[in-house]
């Protein structure tokens with residue numbers, strides 16, 4: 001049976017690192033409050049002239065280098081983002097051009113913070129169906145462009161960045177010992193539209209700002225993340241004991257810890273980057289995968305579970321063997 005193996009990974013973070021203290025100057029907040037409620041210590045913000053496609057292209061080049069491939073070795077390129085440079089064309093076609101990929105196809109996926117998991121599941125489907133042999137999946141965001149800097153309940157939580165993963169078709173024997181993507185689980189429920197959304201877009205002729213009922217999102221997050229992780233693990237035929245690493249969406253350390261507990265996973269087996277990146281939405285999982293590999297944690301053969309939830313609500317999980 002065909003499997004989508006991991007060929008390479010890379011990431012990019014804008015140069016500008018913003019510590020929590022930055023917000024103490026303009027808002028009634030504190031470094032202590034932000035750390036205790038979210039685990040975030042700093043985040044990166046893109047420069048004025050840096051767009052989502054620029055961040056994504058940097059990450060794409062890093063992943064190509066890691067895989068020992070050229071842009072034209074790719075058949076397809078997917079960018080998961082809710083903050084594309086323009087309404088259209090897609091950020092993915094912009095990245096395709098910027099990295100010098102002259103064939104194949106490129107498109108965006110928009111599932112907010114769950115975007116990377118949705119894109120990974122779709123890339124896997126393209127490979128398993130024989131539509132593409134090599135697919136780059138990028139999560140890239142410039143959430144700093146949709147922050148209301150007067151809203152202390154949101155603006156301290158998000159950051160900018162990009163991560164990229166390259167998948168390649170390979171043969172497997174259909175067991176949980178195979179390398180590559182083993183199982184995916186995707187979900188959404190539009191009845192929760194109003195607890196996490198942007199109050200602008202094409203219909204308002206504005207870009208808008210992120211609005212969130214933090215407590216409500218928090219309430220859904222742990223329950224839905226643990227459930228989707230369990231569904232994906234069941235479908236892969238593995239249990240928590242088999243899992244080497246959980247690589248969760250990096251929104252909040254309290255959500256990460258609560259979900260790990262419900263999954264019976266000790267925190268030593270969870271890759272955490274939220275303290276350094278904040279919530280980078282669709283970029284957070286590929287950023288954590290890339291950092292995890294660079295730190296020597298993720299090794300070939302390791303069993304990995306990724307899980308994410310975001311606006312929609314949309315949520316899902318992917319089980320893969322590195």
Ligand SMILES: CC(C)(COP(=O)(O)OP(=O)(O)OC[C@H]1O[C@@H](n2cnc3c(N)ncnc32)[C@H](O)[C@@H]1OP(=O)(O)O)[C@@H](O)C(=O)NCCC(=O)NCCS
Pocket residue numbers: 028029030033034037038113152153154156212213214215216217218251252255279309310311
């Ligand atoms: C946003 C979040 C950190 C707030 O933490 P919380 O413990 O739920 O805090 P509450 O919302 O109950 O707010 C408690 C108080 O802190 C205040 N507060 C909010 N942001 C603050 C800040 N940056 N600094 C200081 N106080 C703040 C609130 O105004 C509230 O004050 P009040 O009681 O006087 O009204 C938390 O709800 C959360 O992480 N939610 C999930 C968010 C998330 O991860 N979203 C993305 C998912 S993809």
